[in-house]
Amino acid sequence: LSPRRGEMSPKATEWGALANPQGLTEGVPTGGFTLMIQHFRFGASLPTDSVVQDIPVSAGPVPFFTAEKGGWEYRMAPDAIVYGLGEMPRGINKRGWHYVTNNTDEARHSEDKLSYYGAHNFLLVDGGAGRECFGVFIDFPGKVRYDIGYTEYDTLRFSTEEPDYALYIITGGDLNDISRQFRQLIGRSYIPPKWAFGLAQSRFGYKTAEDVREVARQYKENDLPLDMICMDIDYMQDYADFTVNKQRFPDLAALSAELKAQGIRLVPIIDAGVRIDPENPVCAEGLANGYFCTKADGTPFVAAVWPGKAYFADFLRPEVREWFGRQYKALTDCGIEGFWNDMNEPALFYSPERLKAFFADMHALSRKDNIVQDEFFGKVVGGALGLMNAPADYASFYHDVDGRRVRHDRVHNLYGGNMTRAAGEAFARLRPGRRTLLYSRSSFIGSHRYGGIWLGDNASTWAQLLANIQMMPNVQLCGFLYTGADLCGFSYDTTPDLALRWLEFGLFTPLMRNHSTDGSRMQEYYRFADMLPALRKMLRLRYALLPYLYSEFMKAALENTSYFRPLGFDFPADPDAREVQDQLLLGEGVMVAPVYTQNASGRHVYLPEPMKLYRVRSVDDYDTELLPAGHHYVRCALDEVLLFIRPGHAVPVARPVSCTAQLDDTSLTLWACPDENGSARCRMYTDDGETSDFAAPEHWKVLESN
Numbered sequence: 001l002s003p004r005r006g007e008m009s010p011k012a013t014e015w016g017a018l019a020n021p022q023g024l025t026e027g028v029p030t031g032g033f034t035l036m037i038q039h040f041r042f043g044a045s046l047p048t049d050s051v052v053q054d055i056p057v058s059a060g061p062v063p064f065f066t067a068e069k070g071g072w073e074y075r076m077a078p079d080a081i082v083y084g085l086g087e088m089p090r091g092i093n094k095r096g097w098h099y100v101t102n103n104t105d106e107a108r109h110s111e112d113k114l115s116y117y118g119a120h121n122f123l124l125v126d127g128g129a130g131r132e133c134f135g136v137f138i139d140f141p142g143k144v145r146y147d148i149g150y151t152e153y154d155t156l157r158f159s160t161e162e163p164d165y166a167l168y169i170i171t172g173g174d175l176n177d178i179s180r181q182f183r184q185l186i187g188r189s190y191i192p193p194k195w196a197f198g199l200a201q202s203r204f205g206y207k208t209a210e211d212v213r214e215v216a217r218q219y220k221e222n223d224l225p226l227d228m229i230c231m232d233i234d235y236m237q238d239y240a241d242f243t244v245n246k247q248r249f250p251d252l253a254a255l256s257a258e259l260k261a262q263g264i265r266l267v268p269i270i271d272a273g274v275r276i277d278p279e280n281p282v283c284a285e286g287l288a289n290g291y292f293c294t295k296a297d298g299t300p301f302v303a304a305v306w307p308g309k310a311y312f313a314d315f316l317r318p319e320v321r322e323w324f325g326r327q328y329k330a331l332t333d334c335g336i337e338g339f340w341n342d343m344n345e346p347a348l349f350y351s352p353e354r355l356k357a358f359f360a361d362m363h364a365l366s367r368k369d370n371i372v373q374d375e376f377f378g379k380v381v382g383g384a385l386g387l388m389n390a391p392a393d394y395a396s397f398y399h400d401v402d403g404r405r406v407r408h409d410r411v412h413n414l415y416g417g418n419m420t421r422a423a424g425e426a427f428a429r430l431r432p433g434r435r436t437l438l439y440s441r442s443s444f445i446g447s448h449r450y451g452g453i454w455l456g457d458n459a460s461t462w463a464q465l466l467a468n469i470q471m472m473p474n475v476q477l478c479g480f481l482y483t484g485a486d487l488c489g490f491s492y493d494t495t496p497d498l499a500l501r502w503l504e505f506g507l508f509t510p511l512m513r514n515h516s517t518d519g520s521r522m523q524e525y526y527r528f529a530d531m532l533p534a535l536r537k538m539l540r541l542r543y544a545l546l547p548y549l550y551s552e553f554m555k556a557a558l559e560n561t562s563y564f565r566p567l568g569f570d571f572p573a574d575p576d577a578r579e580v581q582d583q584l585l586l587g588e589g590v591m592v593a594p595v596y597t598q599n600a601s602g603r604h605v606y607l608p609e610p611m612k613l614y615r616v617r618s619v620d621d622y623d624t625e626l627l628p629a630g631h632h633y634v635r636c637a638l639d640e641v642l643l644f645i646r647p648g649h650a651v652p653v654a655r656p657v658s659c660t661a662q663l664d665d666t667s668l669t670l671w672a673c674p675d676e677n678g679s680a681r682c683r684m685y686t687d688d689g690e691t692s693d694f695a696a697p698e699h700w701k702v703l704e705s706n
Helices: 012-017 175-186 211-222 251-261 281-288 318-326 352-366 371-385 412-430 464-476 497-506 529-544 546-559 576-579
Strands: 036-042 066-067 070-073 081-084 097-103 124-126 135-140 145-147 156-160 165-171 199-203 228-231 263-269 273-275 302-304 308-312 338-342 397-401 406-407 438-441 452-454 511-515 583-586 588-592 602-607 609-618 621-627 630-635 641-645 649-653 667-673 681-683 700-705
Touching: 036 066, 070 406, 081 464, 124 156, 135 175, 211 228, 251 263, 273 281, 281 308, 302 352, 318 412, 338 412, 352 371, 412 438, 464 497, 464 583, 497 529, 497 602, 529 546, 529 609, 546 649, 546 681, 602 641, 609 630, 609 667, 641 649, 641 667, 649 700, 667 681, 667 700
Parallel strands: 199 228, 199 511, 228 263, 263 338, 338 438, 438 452, 649 681
Antiparallel strands: 036 165, 066 070, 070 156, 081 124, 097 145, 124 135, 135 165, 145 156, 273 308, 302 308, 397 406, 583 588, 588 641, 602 630, 609 621, 609 641, 649 667, 681 700
16 A cells, blocks of 8 residues: 555655754653552442442542532642533633533533533543643532632632542543543443444434435435434324334335435434323333332323423333333334434423413413513513423432432433433344444433434534534543534524535544534535535545544544544643644544634644645545644635644545445555654554454554555
8 A cells, every 4th residue: 555646755854854843742651650540439429330440449538639618629730721521611621611510401502501411520630731630530420510710710629419429530641541541440432333434414304204215315316425314303103202103204114224225324313201192102111110200209200392291211220221222122123223312311391380380470470561571581581491401390300229219300410321321232132243323412421331422402603613623522531432513503504614614524523414403404415506516525535534534433442542632632741732722633643623714714723743734625636745843824725624644644545435335445545644764554443344343353454655
């Protein structure tokens, strides 16, 4: 395997001239450090199953932190950086804001928010120049509050809702070492089938089988690759889980087989709420066996979501997980090989009791000739908005946890993750030895072993594109490797240039899904006629890069390394690299620097070491340039993507295909950046993409550029 014709390897003397002018070194050697995990336990903590290693409880003092006001605090140096918290607002560095891990159905993603859909209670602290790095994991199923330089810029504080929790402190080595230790602590990340790395097209609004066929037809006629079409709740009968509307989808099994013959999988949604219907066998069986969460009086808790009034399975009980997971068979029997779980924080539109009280207030107000502003905003507006996801509703129902009755709000963050677990465990039984696609909206550290996540109901804004870039490394740091955002944005109306720029980042994310809400602008890629040639080339580029992207994903999953990570992880002694918030290292050999500003024709890029720039318009059309370490303004037209290859590394590139099943990883080109010795290599992983025989040594091979 050789570089493309016309590519020249830099000479050793030329490379020496590009050496880092600051004399900075890559990483920090681990010699002299002892990797260590300390486990502390306070009170009678409830089980979460987040941790898979048995770490003895430490008797000594908690390092780094001082006990203060019901929580803990740590004094940060001026140059300290705090990574982690997974799916949260703001930048890669979480310093300067306050957060609450409280899984929330949050439709407005903005900087003022405190919580999103996941509870990922891991922090990785880079103490700053001359100071130690450490990780801290708070294993607690309820709310955890963080003040990371918000009240006082030099102070990190956290506290749990109750004084019953486990605490893990990880020390020794550098950021990458500590990250690896944490991933070993919580267990191997979920690995999807290889076809799940193709494009998924989704929309709330594919209402019939013919709608789905039309999407597949248009992708094919426009020569756009596609591997998945996701079905939202429109396919269900009355929005009831594990049902199919026979009028709209008369033969789901035939539709699934028809599309699979074209290389396309159907991926249906499953929601958390079980529609109340005595004629529905899932509802009837769950009710008869007492599988639903209950109120204080022992009767089933009821709240409304998409199907109207619904019950909620008590996923914290193993027998309930087994029962609910068994229901997926109704769809796997139709040839379905992938699912997405939604509304599982759980989202609540209203409870009947709260809705009745609101109507009573409105009836009383309707008798008044004049409603003052406090009443209007407090009771009318506030009352209506307060119906959804009301804290009082979450405090009104109960779970059975190992024979103990536990109020939901105390274990709220475990709910969605245990729905994922129910499905993941079921697929191991229903499809033994086979991989099943599964990703969820709500999550908790521990559920990363059973499925991936998508980053929720974002919006079609340029700020959300940047948020996607910045969220990825922290989410993956917490174990959720198979993840991505809704490309183009879920709500609002996207624009052709945003669709293209977002794809130019999304083509690097493990989950690559275009998803939007009903009523918004239709945003399937074939609808943007003026951008169609560029969109086609970028989608084809994704498939061509899959030999590299899939290999790096499998390395991250099997070896507990990083897929995406901040520059500061590999260059901790470089102050400029540590501050970069919009460039990401991708696997062993690549750095990506997406353009996320409308009407920009380039961007500032910082290189902590010399790198080779590939300015790519298509697999067959690109420019290369060897750039020295330092600051650069790099031109990037709307139809271009910037890919930087690190010295000594190579990227295997395949020929573009229409779906992953057609991918040929035996005939590859290498894009390479030789080191000072003229050498470049990559370690590539190949398998059948379907079975779970991950560890076979023959899956690995080393490719070298001559």
